[in-house]
Amino acid sequence: MTAFSLINIVLLAILVATAVTITRLRALYEAAMLAALFSLVTACLFVLLDALDVAFTEAAVGVGISTVLILGVLALTRSREAVTQRRRRLPGVAAVLLVGGTLGYASLDLPAFGAADSPVHSHPLTEVYLHQSQEAVGIPNTVTSVLASYRGLDTLGELVVVFTAGLAVVSLLGPLRRRRPTRPERPRPIADFDLADYRVIRVVSGGLLPFVLLFALYVLFHGEYGPGGGFQAGVIFASGFVLYGLVFGLDRAQRVVPHAALWSLVTLGLLVYIGLGMATMLLGGSFLDYDVLAPGNPATGQHLGILVVETAIGITVASVMTTIFFSFAGRGVSR
Amino acid sequence: MIASHYVYWTFFALMLIGLYVVISHGNLLKKLIGLTLFQVGVFLFYIGLGKRDGGSAPIISDGVEVYSHPLPQVLILTAIVVGVATLAVGLALAVRIFEAYGTVEEDEVVERDRADLATGHDGHQAAGRDSGGS
Numbered sequence: 166m167t168a169f170s171l172i173n174i175v176l177l178a179i180l181v182a183t184a185v186t187i188t189r190l191r192a193l194y195e196a197a198m199l200a201a202l203f204s205l206v207t208a209c210l211f212v213l214l215d216a217l218d219v220a221f222t223e224a225a226v227g228v229g230i231s232t233v234l235i236l237g238v239l240a241l242t243r244s245r246e247a248v249t250q251r252r253r254r255l256p257g258v259a260a261v262l263l264v265g266g267t268l269g270y271a272s273l274d275l276p277a278f279g280a281a282d283s284p285v286h287s288h289p290l291t292e293v294y295l296h297q298s299q300e301a302v303g304i305p306n307t308v309t310s311v312l313a314s315y316r317g318l319d320t321l322g323e324l325v326v327v328f329t330a331g332l333a334v335v336s337l338l339g340p341l342r343r344r345r346p347t348r349p350e351r352p353r354p355i356a357d358f359d360l361a362d363y364r365v366i367r368v369v370s371g372g373l374l375p376f377v378l379l380f381a382l383y384v385l386f387h388g389e390y391g392p393g394g395g396f397q398a399g400v401i402f403a404s405g406f407v408l409y410g411l412v413f414g415l416d417r418a419q420r421v422v423p424h425a426a427l428w429s430l431v432t433l434g435l436l437v438y439i440g441l442g443m444a445t446m447l448l449g450g451s452f453l454d455y456d457v458l459a460p461g462n463p464a465t466g467q468h469l470g471i472l473v474v475e476t477a478i479g480i481t482v483a484s485v486m487t488t489i490f491f492s493f494a495g496r497g498v499s500r
Numbered sequence: 501m502i503a504s505h506y507v508y509w510t511f512f513a514l515m516l517i518g519l520y521v522v523i524s525h526g527n528l529l530k531k532l533i534g535l536t537l538f539q540v541g542v543f544l545f546y547i548g549l550g551k552r553d554g555g556s557a558p559i560i561s562d563g564v565e566v567y568s569h570p571l572p573q574v575l576i577l578t579a580i581v582v583g584v585a586t587l588a589v590g591l592a593l594a595v596r597i598f599e600a601y602g603t604v605e606e607d608e609v610v611e612r613d614r615a616d617l618a619t620g621h622d623g624h625q626a627a628g629r630d631s632g633g634s
Contacts, residue, residue: 173507174506177507177510180510180514181510181513181514181517184514184517184518184537185517187521187533187534187537188517188520188521188525188534193527193529193530193533196530196533197533200533200536200537203537203540204540207540207543207544210544211544211547214544214547214548214550214551214568215550215551215552215555215556215557215558215567215568216547216550216557216568216572216573216576217557217559218573218577219543219547219573219576219577219580222577222580222581223543223580226580226581226583226584227536227540227580227584230584231536231584231587234584234587234588234591235529235532235533235591238529238591238594238595239529241595241598242529242594242595242598242604243598243603243604246525246526246527246529246530246605247526247527247605247607247608249524249525249526250526250607253524253525253526254524256523256524257519257520257521257523257524258520258524260519260520260523261516261519261520264515264516264519265512265516268512268515268516269509269512272505272508272509272512275505275508277504277505278504278505278507278508278548278551279504279551279552279553279554279555280504280552280553281552281553281566283549285549285550285569285572286552286569290571291569294558294569294570294571295558295560295567295570299560305559305560305561306558306559306560307558307559307560307567307570308558308559308570308573308574308577311570311571311574312574312577312578316574319578320578323578323579323581323582326582326585326586327581327582327585330582330585330586330588330589331585331588333589333592334588334589334592337589337592337593337595337596338592338595338596390559391559392557392559394577396577396578396580396581397577399581400581400584482581485585486584486585489585489588492592493588493591493592493595496595
């Protein structure tokens with residue numbers, strides 16, 4: 166217990182120090198790198214708080230994808246922040262005092278951290294998710310069974326939000342397909358240095374890529390038994406592609422995954438998810454009720470349904486993240 | 501009190517640091533980074549509520565009796581992926597604002613808008629459309 170508190174305090178201290186430094190830095194490249202460190206420490210803290218699935222996702226998203234996106238946008242815009250004017254500070258301080266006071270006052274009613282008798286743990290739903298799910302769904306990782314089975318409709322909603330955000334980025338940054346006529350006129354200037362020219366980077370990232378993708382597949386299909394699932398696998402898959410695109414250039418990355426394929430994959434995942442819901446309705450169950458998939462053997466039906474749903478989530482998340490990366494990178498090349 | 505609640509208070513501190521950056525800093529990219537800090541504070545608070553002393557990750561196995569709660573983890577897991585997708589939308593907006601105004605500082609953008617309103621023509625909007633189309 167003391168070791169737990171000690172690690173906890175150290176990690177929290179690092180987090181707060183990093184956050185304060187981020188606010189004070191005017192050089193935004195440095196702030197972006199510190200934000201990546203912030204995410205990494207947060208992922209460690211999630212492991213400490215028993216949230217392995219969340220730690221996975223935070224590590225892949227916070228350290229990988231969002232850092233690359235922020236750095237890409239800094240390259241497109243300006244990387245130095247103007248001095249914060251004195252008159253701007255007051256509203257911020259006022260809001261912080263107000264919200265902080267409210268949160269602090271409300272926190273007095275919170276149960277002690279980690280208490281076994283807190284409302285979260287004494288709610289009847291806890292029993293359903295942790296113990297009854299073993300008979301009803303029959304997979305050890307309760308995070309997966311809650312995500313894909315008990316709250317399947319909720320997860321579908323989240324997936325639609327990810328899908329919509331992908332569409333919004335593409336509509337803001339223009340179509341992925343570059344216009345043909347500009348191409349022969351303006352051949353891409355050969356940069357003074359290319360990451361792929363460095364043998365170490367080329368060999369290491371080339372050798373690493375298959376393992377990243379293999380790991381993503383492992384995370385996807387092992388999600389029922391260990392930490393993992395569609396969201397985690399999707400972001401790990403996408404960070405593999407992002408790595409490839411960063412090192413070997415946008416053109417080669419887009420030859421590996423053409424636009425048409427990417428676009429079909431974005432919608433395919435969502436259609437499979439909704440299609441499965443429709444199928445369960447046609448089989449006589451309710452929307453996303455996997456029991457009817459294998460009549461007489463609900464556990465098999467649940468396994469099948471969860472596997473299909475997780476795969477659908479993985480496909481859509483991976484392709485939306487890759488599409489977003491290509492949109493930002495394409496904007497940089499075309500300017 | 502302090503021994504059991506310091507974790508929550510640190511999470512609140514992270515949220516408040518993020519909130520301050522969002523409100524007080526004028527740079528749009530810095531605002532988005534601040535929003536991420538705020539978001540992480542909320543994530544940690546949620547996960548913290550589901551934690552149980554001496555608990556284990558909610559993956560049922562033999563010989564383990566005490567588990568943390570899976571539901572907050574499910575909610576936050578999806579929220580992280582949704583968070584990066586919405587961050588991308590914000591960044592895309594920042595890129596478009598930079599292309600239209602030549603700056604990502606909120607004050608300068610507002611100033612340009614005011615100046616254009618006073619002179620009665622919307623020059624930057626036309627410029628924005630041009631650069632947006634190219």
